[in-house]
Amino acid sequence: MMFVSNLHIKLVVKYFFICFFVIIAFPLINSAQTKEVVALKGDGIYRLLTRYGLSSAAYMDDFIALNKANLGKNNTLLAGVKYKLPDSAEASQTGGGSPTETKATGKTVHYDIFGSNYADVEIKSNDLKGAVYYLVGGHGGPDPGAVGKYNGYYVYEDEYAYDVTLRLARRLIEEGATVYLITRDKNDGIRDAVSLKADKDEVCYPNRTIPLNHVKRLRQRTDAVNQLYKKHKGSFQRMIAVHIDSRSKKENIDIFFYHDKRSKTGKKASEILRDTIEKKYREHQPNRGYTGTVSSRNLYVVRNTWPTAIFIELGNMNHQRDVKRLVIPDNRQAVANWLALGLISDFRTNK
Template sequence: MKKYGCMLLAFLLCLPLGMYARKKGHYEPLLGKKYASYAVISSSLKGAVFYLVSGHGGPDPGCIGKYQGKELHEDEYAYDIILRLGRELLKRGAKVYFIIQDKKDGIRNQAVLNNSKRETCMGKEIPLNQVARLQQRCDAINRLYRQDKSRYKRAVFIHVDSRARHNQTDVYFYHAPGSSKGKRLAKEVQRTFRAKYDRHQPNRGFDGTVSERNLFVLRKTNPVGVFLEVGNIQNAQDQKRLVIADNRQALANWITLALEKDFRKK
């Protein structure tokens, strides 16, 4: 018996770390080598399903800002925040779909995230035409939505805005016209962000707004959705929200907290 026990131990010690993690069942390769393994820390979102969509991708980088002589591309920062958000949701027992995917870029901690055109829509090439590109991701979400039996299904869209360089903005939120549940979710995220700013920067205030907007992805997708613009990529202060990895993580953490609150109200 001892002989077989030693053989099993030797076999396990020879397994690559990633393989062992996959056997445990908590492994998502899209998150990157450093973050692919994760532990489920609670069941606060058990039964919830999320469709996470980072803006643009593939042939379309979205808006582009300049930072210390280098370019900041919207799609790369939206994707990094989405990955961080997805990991936090997975850790709380949720079912998560990453609609836009890059098999090479996982969660990254650099200030300037290198641009690529590798992103796909769940493995399918992203078209250059805007309407076709948006329709493709809506179709992917709706196909998954029809398959999932959960009573709580939510879509989260993350983008970065581009305005005049002097125009500093807080994170602001959209929901589909006439969607009471979408409005409730957007308000919950807004309240959570305001509370966090009041705690960590008590004299700053928070001016992020909630409004309805007839956006293609909100109009054409079946799940209740919330659309976030996380800052002005041209503004030096807003850029700190993007280039500092801890700030990207804070955005993911706060959105997660709001989703937990909304889930409890379902």
């Protein structure tokens, strides 16, 4: 009898502790600057993150990094111990600058991922305020994608697509957008060089090793986008994959676009991008002509990501005029600027 009532008292005390925690501590935690929470008995990282509305896929790595010293064996949680929650704002989106929750025009935000010359980004407008972009540079990690040649050196699809993707990300942030770089390389940054050295250290958001297996690789980036999509449910969202095609030497294919055949918005957005590029070429090179197309295609990331998806091919890796657009840094910047203009117009039209 004694034993039972002792146990009973223990349970009552525990119950009160939990009630105290839920009723009193929870609001404090929600309004605190650095969010610290206490692990309950039986909590694992997954359960704790879920309780506070954080996707474990997106925040698991951040959580482990933040709380390394207080984790048990195999990253288990210790009941009663305080843990720091990763910043659910945009702190980790583009690579760990300062949180950008209150992005006021004129403010400068620092993102290491853009490299030392481009890390400081000034918010110039609110034109894309409320828009969320998932930018996926094609291939990366163990997969360089298509390989072309220019002036005797090799041109790797993943490096050039990534550089344009970074430039585009930076432009979108300047206009007030929330941007997630899904393919990321912590030491490349935006590179103003003709020859971009190939490496294999790209990771998938937030910091996952990119697998060699083709299907696993595509599934990994698709999952990363979809986890974040849930977090931003209700917002205007776009997944943008950036690639460089590989075709015969004769085919000058220009910048062209794919969308999912079921997605009317994807089609509309792609057409806006194509029309913007056409208009820009007419302004800058009136006699050039532009033949970029919009069509639907059954592509894994386009089909399986939940935001409206746009798949951009920046040109034909084997055509000299297309490659020239990619190897000259100013041309890569111009492409990014024009795509950003198109996306602003897509946001205005389709939000």
